[in-house]
Amino acid sequence: MLSFGHWRHSFITRPLIWGTFTLKKIHVAYPGPETSLDWRFVQRFLSIQKVLFPSWTSQSVLMFGTLLVLTLTEQLIIYQVGILPSQFYMVLADKDYAAFRNLITLAILLILLNSTLKSLDQYICSQMYVGWRQSLTENLHADYFRGRVYYTLNVLREDIDNPDQRISQDTERLCKQMSNMASRIIVSPFTLAYYTYQCYHSTGWMGPVSIFGYFVVGTISNKMLMGPIVHTLFQQEKLEGDFRFKHMQIRVNAESAAFYRAGKVEHMRTDRRLQSLLQTQKRLMNKELWLYIGVNTFDYLGGFLSYIIIAIPIFTGIYDDLSPGELSALISRNAFVCIYLINGFSQLIDLSTTLSDVAGYTHRIGELREAMADILRRQCDYDPGRIADFNIHAGPADTAFVLDRLSFRSPDSDELLVEELSLKISQGRHLLVVGNTGTGKTSLLRVLNRLWEADSGFVQMTTCFGPRGILFLPQKPYLTDGTLREQVIYPLKDIYPASGSVDDERIIQFLELAGVSNLLKRTGGLDEKVDWNWYDVLSPGEMQRLCFARLFYLQPKYAVLDEATSALTEEAEGQLYRLCKQLGMTLISLGHRSSLEKYHDVSLRLCGGGRWELTTLKENGADDGHVIEDTGL
């Protein structure tokens, strides 16, 4: 029974109620990309670390621990290798051949051990990179694909550019850069402490104090040079995403563009994006030039500083009582200790270039995570996971939707598309929604499917989403990547995993009924992997027929069809509609063709400016006069 009027009292307390929201394109609370090395960076970085190191016993923590042990051992060996020259000075000055031979053997052993440890260190860093990338990407996917987040992010939110690029490329680069930094950072506190002590031991307080002072000056100047780089890197990544998206747009719409012979204009537009990307890249390089000058100057001055520090005790006469051999050995040993301490600091300064990259990517990923969390908070009542378990919500058994004084508008507009629509969509009463272009027909489905929020009033979905419930066929046929079977059973992953050939027969039968059984031959079978893009090889009509095969397979109680037969002849349309009815589906159709009227009982006309009309096309139960052959379904 489909009726309209005031429904407020009996239905508004049911579980799937939503409404009374203001729909606007979401302009975000963040004032804009804050992309520097600030407190926000620290917060975002720490929250990403929680994903990478979820618990003390996680694999990442274990690998990090192993890396720490390895790098510390490596440092011990490096120290031994570092003092070898001073020992060589001693044995050569003493002309001690036996000690020289032993020293050669020791040097070879230490070098072998050192290179093995270094390789292991690199290997663990690579493993950590893969593990981190997996954890972070999966974490982002979990939010991105939850509810309608991916839709809201890509269609309704303007503040987050290129979410796809943030998930794929930026995450990869962040993990790569962090793994590059890991072994250097992890060992720094230990080596700095150890060599500071050694330096103090050799040169007194002068050595460590001058090196620390030098490091502080270097850090401050680098921080100043890095600030603008982080922001420009953020910009560059955005433009990189825009450029790639333009190419993807051409790839997906190559045929349409070719029909327009649009090579020239697309060339111009793509080059324009490339230019703005390259300009930003050049700006980034100009800013990096100053940072590189700073870093390199710091490195070279560091090497020079070590000799000044060593010179002080020599010129002040502290080592006057040593023989020339002992003095050479001591200078060699001290030089190593000072140079290594300065080198430890230089490495930290060198990391500033990597850190500026890390900060840029951290902001991009952090911003995406915050936006997704924000969307999830707003849509906490949305639960499409029900498709998997077919959990049907309690409600009148014969009803799909109840609308009560529903008003809604499009995100960019202040004008209502539909005002105060009250209506019940029940089993067996087929509804046709008509109206001029842009009057809000598809938008009504968006509100019913909860992609858009209503402006006021209530919408209640009393049947579950999915097979045996409600299924939507969108205006643009959606074909996933995968085999023919995966196309037909979409959006199910595998509903009948153990059914084997029985399911095959059903799928083949439905493909035949939908008029696309030829696809079986083209693909080579239901489960043959195809290397083509389905959109490139199927005609629009074939795509629509394939979507009907999907509908027959899933056999929902209610099928919502948005101009689902616009590319087919009236005859084909009639056949498919009658099959749907024969399979027991109640149809809610959107369309422009008057030929559709005969398959429906009630018509809802959207007249624009919020107005609407409901008309009965035929009495309940009246047949459309067509009987189709017994298909044995």
Ligand SMILES: Nc1ncnc2c1ncn2[C@@H]1O[C@H](COP(=O)(O)OP(=O)(O)OP(=O)(O)O)[C@@H](O)[C@H]1O
């Ligand atoms: N994501 C969006 N952001 C802003 N406005 C939108 C969005 N999607 C649709 N609109 C606008 O909402 C209005 C209603 O669109 P809708 O798709 O419902 O039209 P329709 O009646 O289905 O038209 P058609 O018959 O061409 O399919 C249109 O003016 C459209 O431009």
